[in-house]
Amino acid sequence: MISRIWHGYTTKDNADTYESLLQKEIFVGIANKNIEGYRGIQLLRRDLPTETEFITIMWFDSFDSVRKFAGEDYENAVVPHAAQKVLSHYDKTSAHYTVKTDEYKFPGKITL
Numbered sequence: 573m574i575s576r577i578w579h580g581y582t583t584k585d586n587a588d589t590y591e592s593l594l595q596k597e598i599f600v601g602i603a604n605k606n607i608e609g610y611r612g613i614q615l616l617r618r619d620l621p622t623e624t625e626f627i628t629i630m631w632f633d634s635f636d637s638v639r640k641f642a643g644e645d646y647e648n649a650v651v652p653h654a655a656q657k658v659l660s661h662y663d664k665t666s667a668h669y670t671v672k673t674d675e676y677k678f679p680g681k682i683t684l
Contacts, residue, residue, distance in 0.1 A: 573611075573631060573632070573633065573670070573671040573674065574631070574632045574633070574634060574635060574637070574669070574670060574671070575629055575630070575631060575668070575669045575671055576628075576629070576630040576631075576632065576638060576641075576642075576666045576667070576668050577627065577629050577630075577667045577668075577669065578627065578630075578649055578662070578663050578666040578667075579625060579626070579627050579662065579663045580625075580626045580628075580651070580659045580661075580662035580663070581623050581624065581625050581626070581659060581660050581661050581662060582623060582624050582658055582660055583623060583624070583660055584619070584622075584623065584624055586624075586658045586659075587619075589658055590624075590658045590659065591615070591617060591626070593654060593658065594615060594626070594628075594655070595615070597654070598652055598654075598655060599613055599615075601652075602641070605641075607637065607640045607641050608633075608637060608640060609632050609633035609634055609640065610630070610631075610632055610637060610640075610641060611633065612630070612631050613629065613630045613631070614628070614629040614630075614631075615627075615628055616628075616629070623660060638668065646666075646668070647666060647668065648664070648666075649663055649664055649665055649666050650666075
């Protein structure tokens with residue numbers, strides 16, 4: 573299992589807009605691509621004193637699956653134009669980790 577982690581930041585005024593864009597358009601678009609080996613995505617949000625930080629954690633079966641999503645240069649961030657318009661700054665690359673231990677098993681999709 574591979575975890576792909578990326579950070580993006582918005583102004584406080586753009587935070588809800590960005591989160592909505594992710595939830596309603598970008599994540600749905602990724603899922604609709606039916607990428608072999610893509611297992612899902614998590615979104616983390618943290619309010620900081622002057623901005624809002626977002627972290628996405630994507631889950632893939634293998635680096636080959638990551639390449640099917642991001643291309644051969646898979647470390648490059650995949651940031652749609654609509655997202656770039658509301659982000660104040662973001663990572664140009666994503667970090668990839670091989671999951672060595674997974675003790676916690678989600679019983680199903682978490683709905684907030």
